[in-house]
Amino acid sequence: YVGYSGKAGDIGFDVGSIYYWYPEEDEVSAELSTIEFYAGLSFGPVAVKYYYSDEANFFIGDGDAEAAGYLLGTLALPISETLNFTANIGFYSGDEVERLLVTEDSYMDYSIGLAKTIDGGYTASFQYIMTDIDEDTAFGVDDEPKFVVGLKKVFDL
Numbered sequence: 066y067v068g069y070s071g072k073a074g075d076i077g078f079d080v081g082s083i084y085y086w087y088p089e090e091d092e093v094s095a096e097l098s099t100i101e102f103y104a105g106l107s108f109g110p111v112a113v114k115y116y117y118s119d120e121a122n123f124f125i126g127d128g129d130a131e132a133a134g135y136l137l138g139t140l141a142l143p144i145s146e147t148l149n150f151t152a153n154i155g156f157y158s159g160d161e162v163e164r165l166l167v168t169e170d171s172y173m174d175y176s177i178g179l180a181k182t183i184d185g186g187y188t189a190s191f192q193y194i195m196t197d198i199d200e201d202t203a204f205g206v207d208d209e210p211k212f213v214v215g216l217k218k219v220f221d222l
Contacts, residue, residue, distance in 0.1 A: 066081065066082075066083050066084075067081050067082050068080060068081020068082065068103075069081060075108060075109070076106060076107070076108055077106065077107035077108070077112070078104075078105065078106055078107075079103070079104070079105040079106075079107075079114065080103065080104045080105075081102070081103055082100060082101065082102050082103070083100070083101045083103065083116075084098070084099070084100045084101075085097070085098060085099045085100075085101070085122075085123055086098050087123075090126070093126075095126030095127070096122050096126055096127070096128040096130070097122050097123050097126045098122060099118050099120065099121055099122040099123045099130070100118065100120075101116050101117065101118040101121075102116070102117050102118070103115060103116045103117070105137075110140055110141050110142050110143075111138070111139070111140055112137075112138070112139040112141075113136070113137070113138050113139075114136075114137045114139075115134065115135070115136050115137075116134065116135040116137070117132070117133075117134045117135075118132065118133055118134075118161075119131075119132045120132070120161075121133035121159070121161040121162075124161050124162070124164070124165045125161070125164060125165060129164075130161055131159065131160035131161040131164060132159045132160055132161060133157065133158070133159035133160070133161040133162050134157070134158055134159050135155055135156070135157045135158075136155065136156045137153060137154075137155045137156075138153065138154050138155070139151070139152070139153050140152045140153075141180070144179075147181055147182040147183075148179060148180070148181050148182075149179065149180045149181075150177075150178075150179060151176070151177065151178045151179065151180050151190070151192070152175075152176070152177050152178075153174075153175065153176045153177075154173065154174070154175050155173065155174045155175075156171060156172075156173050157171060157172050157173075157174070158170060158171035159171075166198065166199070168199065169198075169199065172196055172197055172198045173196065173197045174194065174195070174196040174197075175194070175195050175196070176192045176193060176194040176195070177192065177193055178190055178191050178192030178193060178213075179191050185218075186218055186219045186220055187216060187217065187218050187219075188216070188217050188219070189214075189215070189216050190213075190214070190215040190216075190217070191212070191213075191214055191215075192212070192213045192215070193210060193211075193212055194210065194211045194212075194213055195208075195210040195211075196208055
């Protein structure tokens with residue numbers, strides 16, 4: 066990850082790049098490593114971020130990757146001083162998504178959950194995640210809803 070974030074008045078901003086590196090991709094005969102760029106804005110409990118890769122290898126990994134973009138909207142509403150309700154909606158689109166889904170060139174994902182701040186800079190999260198992907202895709206994408214538990218640590222350098 067490389068990025069820069071800050072605030073201009075009440076508006077937050079975040080720009081950067083993420084490199085997804087799969088060191089063992091040769092063992093599975095795939096090209097999965099991908100570089101992705103992003104830019105986002107936030108205001109109060111609402112944030113919007115856009116991610117773009119001109120070669121989104123992590124979808125199929127066959128070495129013929131094409132462009133894909135992801136628009137993410139996030140809402141984080143405080144329930145108490147340490148507990149937030151979270152909701153996300155994302156929209157993936159592009160030629161690489163169409164190669165994956167064959168019959169569609171985009172899909173949406175949704176999530177709702179809770180995030181709890183814990184002493185020491187930790188945040189625990191619990192989310193229910195689902196998509197609108199049609200089950201009849203060429204690569205048999207599993208579209209079943211999922212429950213995801215996470216733990217993250219935030220620190221300053």
